[in-house]
Amino acid sequence: MIPYGRQSLDQTDIDAVVEVLQSDWLTQGPTIERFEQAMAERCQADFAVAVCNATAALHIACLAAGLGPGDRLWTSPNTFLASANCGRYCGADVDFVDIDPLTWNLDAYALEARLEQAERDGTLPKVLVAVAFSGQSCDLRKIAELAVRYNFTVIEDASHAVGASYAGRPVGCGEFAAMTVFSFHPVKIITSAEGGMVLTNRPVLAERLQRLRSHGMTRDPQQMTEPSHGPWYYQQIELGFNYRITDLQAALGLSQLSKLDDFIGRRRELAARYDQLLAYLPLTLPSSQPEAESAWHLYVVRVQAERCNLSHRQVFEGLRSAGVGVNLHYIPVHLQPYYRDLGFAEGDFPEAERYYAEAISLPLYPLLSDEQQDYVVEQLRRLTE
Structure with missing residues (x-):
C-alpha cells in the first residue's frame, strides 16, 4: 500500500536521538531550547515554545489570547477537530466561516460579511483560528486588517505549513498573526514523532505560553508573589498543564529541521x-x-x-x-x-x-x-x- 503520507527518517535522525539517550537530559533539557531557537530563527520569529503536540499548542495559544467562557472562537469547518476543540477546552463558544471555493481555506470575504453581522448582533469573536489547509496560508493580509477593525486575535493553525511562506516571508514570522502553531506529527512536513510549537513576537504571550505548558509554574523571581525561598523555589501562579515536549522529540525535530x-x-x-x-x-x-x-x-x-x-x-x-x-x-x-x-x-x-x-x-x-x-x-x- 502506498500511504497518503509518512515520515522521512535517516541515520542522522537516529543518531540525534541516540545522542540524547546517552546524555544527562531526557526531558526539560537543553535540546528543547536549541530546537526552539532554530525554529524561531528559521521563521524569523522572536519566540518559539515547544509542546507535546499541536493540539496542546492551540489550547495554550487560546488561553494566552485570553479566551474563556462567554467568548467566541471562529475557524474553518475544513480542518482537523483540534482547530475548533481548542476553543471548547477554554469554555468558549465555537463557530465556523465557510471556505473559499478555490483555495479550500477559510474565505476572508465570507469572514468580513460575518463580522459585519456579528458586530450588529454583539457576537464578535475573540479569537480566529486561520487554518493553513494543505500547507497554504489563508488570505492573511485581509484577515489581519479585519482583526484590527474588529479587535480579535489571529492564531494561524499552520500545522500543515512548516516551511511555507506568505507575502514573501516565512509562515510563523508573526507579521499577520499574533501566534502561529506548527505540528510535528509523523505525516507532517518535519516530525518529532509527536510535537507542536507556538511562535510569537510578543514577549507577554511567550512568557505565558511557557508557563502554561508546565503546570502554570515559574522560577522567575519577577513573576513570583513573594521573595524566593532559595534556589529550589518555584511557584504555581496559574492553572497550567503538563504539555512539555521531551529532549528526545526535540532532538528528532532539530535533525529534521536541517532537511x-x-x-x-x-x-x-x-x-x-x-x-x-x-x-x-x-x-x-x-x-x-x-x-x-x-x-x-x-x-x-x-x-x-x-x-x-x-x-x-x-x-x-x-x-x-x-x-x-x-x-x-x-x-x-x-x-x-x-x-x-x-x-x-x-x-x-x-x-x-x-x-x-x-x-x-x-x-x-x-x-x-x-x-x-x-x-x-x-x-x-x-x-x-
Whole structure:
C-alpha cells in the first residue's frame, strides 16, 4: 500500500536521538531550547515554545489570547477537530466561516460579511483560528486588517505549513498573526514523532505560553508573589498543564529541521508533477492564491462526479483496492456529532460540504518515487476516464 503520507527518517535522525539517550537530559533539557531557537530563527520569529503536540499548542495559544467562557472562537469547518476543540477546552463558544471555493481555506470575504453581522448582533469573536489547509496560508493580509477593525486575535493553525511562506516571508514570522502553531506529527512536513510549537513576537504571550505548558509554574523571581525561598523555589501562579515536549522529540525535530528545504523541494516537485499528469482528468486540482507559497503537506483533488462513470466513494474505494492509501481531509467539523449537539446542521456551511463530497487526498511525501506517483495517476485515470 502506498500511504497518503509518512515520515522521512535517516541515520542522522537516529543518531540525534541516540545522542540524547546517552546524555544527562531526557526531558526539560537543553535540546528543547536549541530546537526552539532554530525554529524561531528559521521563521524569523522572536519566540518559539515547544509542546507535546499541536493540539496542546492551540489550547495554550487560546488561553494566552485570553479566551474563556462567554467568548467566541471562529475557524474553518475544513480542518482537523483540534482547530475548533481548542476553543471548547477554554469554555468558549465555537463557530465556523465557510471556505473559499478555490483555495479550500477559510474565505476572508465570507469572514468580513460575518463580522459585519456579528458586530450588529454583539457576537464578535475573540479569537480566529486561520487554518493553513494543505500547507497554504489563508488570505492573511485581509484577515489581519479585519482583526484590527474588529479587535480579535489571529492564531494561524499552520500545522500543515512548516516551511511555507506568505507575502514573501516565512509562515510563523508573526507579521499577520499574533501566534502561529506548527505540528510535528509523523505525516507532517518535519516530525518529532509527536510535537507542536507556538511562535510569537510578543514577549507577554511567550512568557505565558511557557508557563502554561508546565503546570502554570515559574522560577522567575519577577513573576513570583513573594521573595524566593532559595534556589529550589518555584511557584504555581496559574492553572497550567503538563504539555512539555521531551529532549528526545526535540532532538528528532532539530535533525529534521536541517532537511526542511530538501523536504519542501521534493514535495513541490511532486505537486507540480501531479498538476501536469492529472490536468486532463475529470478532477478539480488544487489552486494557489498569489501571496501564498504552499508547503504541500497534502495534495487534494476533487472528483467531478458528473464527468465520471463512478461516484466519489467508488473512486476512493477503487484507489484503496488498488493499493493506493488515499485519505480524505476533512469531514466538516460542524457535522461531527459533538458539534451537531451544539446546534450545527447540514447546510450550515455549504461550500465545505460540497468540498467534502468530492475530495480525495493523494499520496504526497518526500520518499514517494516518481514510479509510485505514476502508478497513483494511472489508477486515477483508470477509475475516472
